[in-house]
Amino acid sequence: MQRRGREASLAFLFAALYGGYGAFSPFLPAFLATRGLTASEIASLLAAAMLVRLVAGPLVGRLADRRDAAPPLLAGALVLSALLTAAFLAKGGFVPLLAVALAQAAATAPLAPLADTVALAGRGGAAAYGRLRAAGSAAFIATTVLTGQLVASFGHGTGLILGATLFVTAAAVTASRPAAASACGPGAVGGFATLALDARFRRLVLAAALVIGAHAMHDAFAIIVWAAAGIGPREAGLLWAEAVAAEVAVFLWLGPRLVARIGSAHALMLAAVAGALRWAVQAQTSALPALILIQALHGLTFALLHLACLGLIADLVPDRRRATALTLYGTFGLGLASALMTLAAGTLYEALGVRGFWVMAAVSLSAVPVARGLASVR
Secondary structure: OHHHHHHHHHHHHHHHHHHHHHHHHHHHHHHHHHOOOOHHHHHHHHHHHHHHHHHHHHHHHHHHHHHOOHHHHHHHHHHHHHHHHHHOOOOOOHHHHHHHHHHHHHHHOOHHHHHHHHHHOOOOHHHHHHHHHHHHHHHHHHHHHHHHHHHHHHOOHHHHHHHHHHHHHHHHHHHHOOOOOOOOOOOOOOOHHHHHOOHHHHHHHHHHHHHHHOOHHHHHHHHHHHHHOOOOHHHHHHHHHHHHHHHHHHHHHHHHHHHHHHOHHHHHHHHHHHHHHHHHHHHHOOOHHHHHHHHOOHHHHHHHHHHHHHHHHHHHOOHHHHHHHHHHHHHHHHHHHHHHHHHHHHHHHHHHHHHHHHHHHHHHHOHHHHHHOOOOOO
């Protein structure tokens, strides 16, 4: 009964956290445009915020490990994120909005890794993680759809208000949860250098970076490619929704079963192969039946990958370095890889058009030999 109550509390936390992301992040660029920012100013603001996240996330993760304080740091970061998200509503031009964006980026950078740290703590944390993350993904979809309706009726500031409200809700849930028993106590030894010297951890981050980075061309240019093939916005939206629904299904049901059956390392390899297949098909055709089939692979190329990587981190990294490892994985394995590959995807698409997806297929497939070296873990 106690375990069920803990899982329900965590599911509510994940739903509020990712619901907050869904409420403000898709609509922030449009809000900034209503404040008079040009396209180049919006791009500069978002890029600068991304750079801040690359630094802030690992630093807060390391602090959480040193102080054995992931839950209180998560609650504090959520409150600060709520205040700074609402601060976008204050009057101001580019410079004030840039200052808010940089501060908000620093506050939000550690949220997902710290939530993962809290979820993985204790017995049975890894086994339940898929259900928790599914709650987060479902909430992201729901709040994005809801915010779209609210923005159409009340303006772009609505998404910021809803996002801030959900972050406060997540903070309240975090603060109200009973403290878990400490696995290591404060002053945990080892940090960035220890993890950087761990060849297995480096291999894990590299494999994740290759699989996630290979999504860059799809994320940046899929709608453009589909439109050129005669697929309208309504059908494109349904294709995107199908991918997120597949993600939820894998987090909730298929992914944990696959990881339990074949192991985390082999699940990572399966995600890499699925990515290679997905991008190879996209390189050859934009026929709607084919797209419907390969969009379902998003459940493997993202959700299964994430479950596999968290399982490996749980096996490879002691509790006293868990938050540091998760923030490094999120920053470099997911965030930085996506940013760099997005830049490369622009050049590839200009040079090769849709054939650039062959390069993405090769990048994803190259993660297989990298992940194979992790098969002996455990």
